[in-house]
Amino acid sequence: MFNRDLYKSNPPQAYFRLTLLILAFFLISVKSLSQDYNLRHFNADDGLPQPFIYTVSQDFKGYLWIGTGDGLARFNGFEFENFTTADSLAGNFITCSVTTSDRMWFGHMNGRLTSYDGKKFKPLILSGNVQGPVTAMAVSPDGTVWAGTHSEGIFSVNFNGVVEHFPVPGVIIKSIGIIARNELLLGTDDGLVHCVLKNGSLALQEISGSPREKIAVIKKKLTGDFLIACEEGIYEVAVGEKFHFPKIVTFTQEMSGIQDILQDQKNNLWVCTFGAGLVRFSPSNGKYQQSVYFNKEHGGISDNCKFIFEDREGCLWAGHFGEGLTQLTPKTFFVSPPGRNVLSLWFNRQYKWLGTDSGLVKTDREGTKTFVQYKDKGVPADKISALYSPDGKELWIGTGSHGVYRLDIKTDRVQSHISGDDILSNSINTITGKGDEVWIGTKKGLCNISVKSGDVNWYSLNKGGLPHNYVNAIFVDSRNRVWVGTRSSVLAVIQNRKVNKINLNSGNGSFELSAIAEDASSRIWAGSLGKGVFMIDKSDSIANLTSKEGLFSDYCYSIVSDKSNVWVGHKGGLTKITWEFSVKPVGPMDDKVAFQFNANAVLKDSGLVWFGTDKGLLLYNPAGENLKSSAPVLNITAVKINDELVDFTKEIVLPSGNYRIRIDYLGVSLKNPSMVTYQYKLDGYEHWSEITKSTSTNYKSLSEGTYTFMLTASDGDGAETTPPLSLTIKIKKPLRKHWWFFPVLILIVGFLVFGYVKRREYKFLEEKRKLEKKVIERTAEIETQKAEIETQRDFIKERNFQITASIKYARHIQNAILPQNDLIYGLFPNHFLLCKPKDIVSGDFFWIAEKGSRVIFTVADCTGHGVPGAFMSLLGINLLNEIVNIHNITKPPIIVTRLRERIIESLQQSRSDSIMSDGMDMTLCAFDRKTRELEITGAKQDLLLIRGNMREVIKADRFAVNVEYDTYKEFTSQTIKVESGDVIYLFTDGFKDQFGGVQDRKFMSRRFYQTLQLIHHLSMEQQKIELEKKLLAWMGDNEQTDDITVLGIKF
């Protein structure tokens, strides 16, 4: 290493070399972990609460639980979910854990326990006196959990949660092993202690012969015996009447103590140490031999491994102390050193012969050292497409264009060369054989050579009836049938020298057959280029598997079967087909490299399968496969109904309606979580879904019904969960859809109606009662009122009678004052006087007086009718008597004027009186018997003259005999010469203003005048009768409107 001479002659150079050497000494030679295991590492950056791992376990749902010094983590294959005291953990520092049939238990640094039933954490205080940590836990066959503490002894927690304490004074418990239900082994700081629970107390017994050192770990073997780990060694503990402690492992490496041990499914012994990392001991001839280190020196993560756990899928989990967690998955594929494109291969115990595209080479078994390049030995530097040895002594070498060479394996010498007539027949694709027969596939047909006799037989399109001359693959099966794959879709079978054909092409298009193999069940598998693989079973049924069924690719270049699988080589990967036709594509063996599997470059060797690829040799080791297949553990993780989370652990029953339902689920597979696939359905409503990797499904609108959601999952190896997981959701029917709804509705409506009617009836009756009561009350009231009214009526009647009697008497007085009929007859013999008072007494009056030759007469209508009118008439008559008879005034206008003055004076009317001043309308005439002149003065009352058949209205002054406020007017007069036969009529407005007739109107002046004109020729008596008839006929049912006075005088 150090050249003194060099040092003396050239010190700098010497020191440089020395430095390099020392640096090389310090460089850690990396022994790659990827040789045997795929590694996956997790740390705090990946979600772990702390990189100090104390315990790893797995629950019945498949989740991995990792206890650290600062929290508990649950791993579902993709991510970590962390839990602390905020989630009801008894402490954040987890020291150990165990799993029972229905829950998990965690021990803490603070001396407490936590149980987890799949939903909630429940803390448990073992005892108020426990200050130190729970150092170990174990579960006995009856489900009792045993927890050892640092210095407070041991506790048991039974199935019902009852805690019992067994003090073990002066003993620091490090580990616990369960021998039987009431029998334990305790690992202490000072050896092993045997405990027997009897009559409620724990009897301790030192075990003679046990190592007197710290027993850090006790693990039970499958055989029932135990392994215990001491400071620097591992012992087996054979339990019996006497304990035996054979040492099976001794550590010679520097390390700080064994932390944990595990015997895996394959019987390897894994040892966790501080200082030397994780070490694997493999069984060999009944002993354990150290085989692999996982520590920093050998490319590992950490030198301090605290815990090792094997999950249900056979993956190992190494918990490091300060460096997180590592998952170790055994590798099944191994790649040999790169460089060569291996087209064909053959091995014996010592060497490998590899056919490349530039000749044949012979290497050592590791493939690292090339011994012979045969291009120097007569085998051309050509593509070596086929290698076959019928007996292990001779190797048949097929070349790309130089035919076949036969090589003596021992001497490495070419014995002979077989060539064809042309280049095609010298182009060898494949060589195989059985016994004495060798079969050579060329581009120009199939050649069969009998080694012993040397006979050669050719099969081609024209000879023997091969489907094609280009032979890709040949296989001799267990029944000595020769299967031939060519550049056609027809598979040929040669038996007894006869070629039979099986057409594998069921549809359009063409393809060629590229590889053939036979499995352990004597089924023939044929790989094709473009149509996947075909399987022909003993009954000649043909099945076809393509990429649709999961094949890596439809282009298959090689095919080989091992004990339990069929392997198909493609460009970029392999497909594994199990006996149950589970198809699993196996991706690139190396993340960075894609392999092209060469046609027919496969070899089975001592249980291993070798593939020739364009990147070298690829080894498949079936021992790396999991001994038992574990389907993913299915869990429903969340159910949302209308976007709200619901508790799906209880029965889901929803009221009627339409719901959006989302179901989240997860099939926990820690080995290959991304390869888990799912299928689901709503039982009874849909078929199974397409295979999917999605972990949730949505149903947009579900209405009433009972829905059973069924879910199944498969892992990357095709292991399927059975039975499927199911979740039932019930959505109630709306009421109206229940059979009883309408009858009940009708009943209810009926009741309601009945009730309504009854109520109405009741109310009605009540109302009626009230009304009747009211009626009675009112009737009584009315009776009372009636009596009162009758009393009043009688009173009024009496009074009325009295008043009427008074008025009737007043009429007598009025009549007495009015001129007598004798006087009128004496002065005017032809006259009639129609007087019809409206009431008993009248406001109209007639007056006549004789003064010399003059006769003064008037018809007047006083204001009002009845008693007031009668009073006015009395006043008028008295005043006329005074004016004419006493004051001898005979001129009509003067008389009327004087009359007005006297009325004003008598009634004390002044200009401040009301507008409705009392007075009278009148027609006053003065007839001079000598001159036969009639002087007429009218105060708002006309006079009608009928002479001959003509009528003439003598108009009166348009103001009455009363006070006038606006103007004072003088009354005027008109004088006419009366002729014989003239008839004059004086009248008040009573007749003209009478309502009646068909249209209930006033009689009116015109009709009155016409009537008088019509009857004027009758006698005065007759005229009066006619007028009365006319009046009555006109009035009908109407009452008399006013006093009526009509004076007719015929001259």
Next chain:
Amino acid sequence: MKMSRILRFTWILFLIAAISRVAYSQPAPAADENIPFLVTFGANSKTAWGDDDFCQIFFCFVPASQKAPFYIRVYDPDTGGEHDEAKGDFNTSVSFSIYGGKGAFSDTAAQSIHLKGNFKTGYLLASKSFGADARYDMKWYTFGPFNPSEGEYSELLGGRVLKVIAQGVSGDDGNLYRYFLSSSPTENIPLEGGNFFTYKYHFRLSDDQKHVSQIYPYVDDKTISIEISNFDWDNDGIVRIFSVAKNGLKGAVSGEDNWSVSRFPIVAEEKNSTVEIQFIKNQTQQIKRNNVVIAVRNQYGIALPFFVVPIGGVPVYSPKIRMK
């Protein structure tokens, strides 16, 4: 100097630096203390040899920021070989135990000067006994790795504390050793923010008369006087006190197999600071292999801790200048 020699010298330095790192801090005793070794005698020893109770308790402080594993290394843990003190043949076993968890620090039994009761409180994390074993003679033995969470949390100190007990199990020899708080199992790499402290120092004074050793008790704000007790000093020199307000006050020095006590008032400026206690060897008579014990208590009789890395640094006397 020839080029080749320069190169050789440089290369050797490079190699030394590449291979190992010299411990500059967090050892106990600390380099600044100038104390060569800690000492613990076997259980059958005589106290006159310089160990009053054959038990030394140190506390190891790890700051809350520490997340990675750490190690407690012991130099020359065995009792035998060059450094250790033989009394006849080496027949002594000394156990080193490291405690964490609840009670490791908060339980004050381990903080008293005269150990009484159960001072082994807490959770035993690691333990090993050493007799005469050449494998560990003048070599480092590493305890650990330890998870910082395994220490007992002290809110006062702002981190976690582990307790290291070196106890003579049997024999009558003296075990001389040192500690180092390291982030590496194989090298002495100081832990950032880490510290060692003890309430009673058992150590070997330097044989060299020129050497001055010092220790640094921390005086809190509740201390109004301190009492310095020393055991079996064998009149080897003087003890002086330095602080921001004391400039070398002398303390009493014990003889053989006895205790002597000195009391000093603490003024306001000295509160919450470190006091330096110097040990100056006897200049007239060389006393070798002198093992001593020292402790400091406050007015309540409560022991004050000695931090190997003085809290607040080494005190510097600040004289008060009076103007006339």
